[in-house]
Amino acid sequence: MVKLLYQKNIAELHELLVRREVSAVEITRSVLDRIDRVDGKIKAYVTVTREQALAAAQAADQRLAAGEATGPLTGIPMALKDNMCTRGVPTTCSSRILANFVPPYDATVVERLAGAGAVMVGKTNLDEFAMGSSTENSAFFTTSNPWNPETVPGGSSGGSAAAVAAGEAVFALGSDTGGSIRQPASFCGVVGMKPTYGLVSRYGLVAFASSLDQIGPLTKTVTDCALVLQAIAGPDERDSTCAPDPVPAFASALTGDVRGIRVGVPGEYFGEGVDPRVAGAVQAAIDLLAAMGAEVEETSLPHTSYALPVYYLIAPAEASSNLARYDGVRYGYRTPASDDVVDMFMKSRSEGFGAEVKRRIMLGTYALSAGYYDAYYLKALKVRTLIKRDFDRAFSRYDVLVTPTSPTLPFRKGERTMDPVAMYMSDLCTLAAPLAGIPALSLTCGFVDDLPVGLQLMGPPFGERTILRVAHAYEQKAGHWRRRAEGAWEQ
Amino acid sequence: MSTEYETVIGLEVHVELKTKSKVFCHSTTEFGGDPNSHVCPVCLGLPGVLPVVNRQVVEWAILLGLALNCRIASFSKFDRKNYYYPDMPKNYQISQYDLPICLGGHLDVEVDGTRKRIGITRLHMEEDTGKLVHQGTITTTPYSLVDYNRAGVPLLEIVSEPDISSPAEARAYAEKLRQIIVYTGVSDGRMEEGSLRCDANVSVRPRGATQLGTKTEIKNMNSFRALQRALTYEVERQIEVLEDGGRIVQETRAWDEGQGVTLSLRTKEEAHDYRYFPEPDLVPLVIDPAWVEEIRSRLPEMPGARAARYVEQLGLSAYDAGVLTAEKALADYFEDCLALYPEAKAVANWIMGDLSRLLNAAGQSVDRSRVTPERLAGLLRLIDQGTVSGKMAKEVLEVMFASGAEAAQVVKERGLSQISDEGALLDVIRRVLAENGKVVADFRSGKDRALGFLVGQVMKKTRGQANPDAVNRLLREALREQG
Secondary structure, eight states: OOOOGGGSOHHHHHHHHHTTSSOHHHHHHHHHHHHHHHHHHHOOEEEEOHHHHHHHHHHHHHHHHTTOOOOTTTTOEEEEETTBOBTTBOOOTTOGGGTTOOOSSOOHHHHHHHHTTOEEEEEEOOSGGGOOSSSTTOSSOOOOBTTBTTBOOOSSTHHHHHHHHTTSOSEEEEEESSSTTHHHHHHHTSEEEEOOTTSBOOTTBOOSSTTTOEEEEEESSHHHHHHHHHHHBSOOTTOTTSOOSOOOOSGGGOOSOOTTOEEEEEGGGGSTTSOHHHHHHHHHHHHHHHHTTOEEEEEOOTTGGGHHHHHHHHHHHHHHHHGGGOSSSSSSOOOSOOSSHHHHHHHHHHHHSOHHHHHHHHHHHHHHSTTTTIIIIIHHHHHHHHHHHHHHHHHTTOSEEEEESSSSOOOBTTSSTTOHHHHHHTTTTTSHHHHHTOOEEEEEEEEETTEEEEEEEEOSTTOHHHHHHHHHHHHHHHOGGGOOOOOGGGO | OOOOEEEEEEEEEEEEOOOSBOSSSSOBOOSOOSTTOSOOTTTTTOTTOOOOOOHHHHHHHHHHHHHTTOEEOSEEOOEEEEOOOTTSTTSEEEEOOSSOSEEEEEEEEEETTEEEEEEEEEEEEEEOOOEEEESSOTTTSSOEEEEOTTTTOEEEEEEEOSOBOSHHHHHHHHHHHHHHHHHHTSOOOOTTTTSEEEEEEEEEEETTOSSOOOOEEEEEEOSHHHHHHHHHHHHHHHHHHHHTTOOOOOEEEEEETTTTEEEEEEEGGGOOOOOOEEOTTSOOEEOOHHHHHHHHHTOOOOHHHHHHHHHHHHOOOHHHHHHHHSSHHHHHHHHHHHHHSOOHHHHHHHIIIIIHHHHHHHTOOGGGOSSOHHHHHHHHHHHHTTSSOHHHHHHHHHHHHHHOOOHHHHHHHHTOOOBOOHHHHHHHHHHHHHHTHHHHHHHHTTOTHHHHHHHHHHHHHTTTOBOHHHHHHHHHHHHHHHO
């Protein structure tokens, strides 16, 4: 079966572009047409930048025609989660409070993708300020999972994951604080990677929890993931938390060979709360890796069960401070009528923020308050160190750790919205990696009821090459990447 | 018999650093400018921006810390101080909480001839806020305007130990601190312009008591004089409250310069919980000891050492040395002059006398004076050459001060130069001798005082421009010849 342009991945499209068989404008039109056709149903996009995209595609074609040196992303249509600042294009964080905010500057990753010739087609939906696991916390609308529109796409980067899965973007960027790239990647059957903290600049990413936030790719294949990561990673003088070291080449790590790779399987990730069907698919993937020559061993990360409470103290604490700036004074939503400045602050914030954001601001404010700081925030920091040490020990013996990405299959819309803790549980397997600052990737390892199951690979800090190598070898052998999310809803 | 009280004061001084750019972004720190013209996405706290520390700020914090005899931390970090106020773009201030960059220094001050060492608890870095403009108070004004030009300007906060025991001592400490700040060159330390701000914690207790009394915090003191007045008032107020059997309320009070009183701003119950926590957007500072030593080597000569050098090497009096080194700018000016005209006493006298008088009258600082060291040296050379008399030089200096002209030019333009041309002088002398035959006869009969009269006549005829030494010599010669 011949794939249409919007169905192809970066590597395939790059081939066609350099052979001058198609133009960037044709690819972009194909993706824009696809958006026109399906986004009414999927609702991946908050903003589609049609004119800007076509102009960027034309510029890419000119560079290609002039025979200028072009990278693999030149002329490739992509989407950005709407919490990355784009000069002149609204950046809403899917929040009422930033619904009218147009940044006067580009995020570093946006600059880098533009420099690489990628073509932005739009900004994607998310849980408000990236707080959520289903996009149901978006102030605008809920995105649908292209595999089954009755289910959620995951979150918070649900719009980016759904856009890639539905062919509405060839790749997308998401941000991950507690699993916000990997869990939607798992739900939508795409590849999603949260890099090591500090590999990708956060400048221009609207902060949720500064010590955890990291931008990463959502792609159709592991190769594409390596290509996008290469384009966005690297030192940035505007972000002091960005690592100063040069970035290694990622594509060259994709050898297809996992012989001798030491794979650890932490038992804690297969216990209570994990759907046996998910555990089964993941176990099958582990068996395949072993069959391919990897050395698989069971191991333990004893502090795993603390990741959720630690995360829900540290992330809200930072968020309570990061979100203080949305007060209606300089930009964003301001209440139409108020008695005085305090009243204006309170009304603007009460009316501008959604329920989950308010819940986390309250949680975080409480955790930092005098008298509670030591018991909650400081204690959480200490336990965070213990979680990190678990990983340090594990990575002295293993090259990668393998777990499920999400404990469950994509759940139905509305199923968990009334139960925040049940919603928090869907990040059970993804919370520890950002707490430890380590890289982690999710890719499809099977299907249950026609819904994708995600396999998570975690590695030591700056161990992206090894993770990509194992993921790529597995992907090529298992072949799930060939299956596309197309169903009855398209007719 | 009434109780005797002792006063306990600690000062918190904020200094605005004169770096070119702000502490966490590239925006300029220049004064003035249209409202909100010295801003960028970072200092406006737009979504998604990140702070990056200005290295110069860290360097100057260390420099000032060393000048104040502090220990420089090898590991330090920034923290967020959270509170809502519309002049703060992020609704938190990046400051330093439990690991400041400098700790445990001291400063020696002198009050009424008694020397005292005041401990310095800590010195830390933080960012300044913007400025609000409204009618009346922020809660009653129909609207407020915000100017973020100052938001993000680097500040150092210097916290003293509660070692200060009188308002006069507090003033001496603040003045000495300012002197050192200006000497290190990290700030111009102008209290009136707000580049140096002073808050005080004050309490009183019966003399000999071991426990500290309840303190109040005093703000809004915009000059050294205001500091001393406010503290004097507050100490008296507290004693009065206690004498009346009352209790001191722990609160923040503002000095009202017009009324000469402190007024309650807010009590402790309304105090903020700042919810400090480590700033996750910045990495901790690991200070290399070699860097600290390198900075120490660049520490300028402090005023005390400089004054001692003037006494020992230049032979100035202790008083003169003290006056000249009070301001770094004045001492620098003095040394610049000295390099061009190496007569320390003469230079010191001209600077401390006529030039200082003119500067004070004009409210000008010496480093902005139009009489540059080159020009002052030029004037002193004209005196040496006999072109102008000391008295005339004072007039010349006034013109130079007003116009910015060179001494020689002023002398020429105003025809002020002394008549040293002997031919011209002899003509005048001959006329004077001819007109005053009786006085000449008196001189010859031994009345030496008659010579003074004749000199006076010559000076009168030359409208004071004759060189007095030359007149004396030529008169004696003429009288000898005639006789």
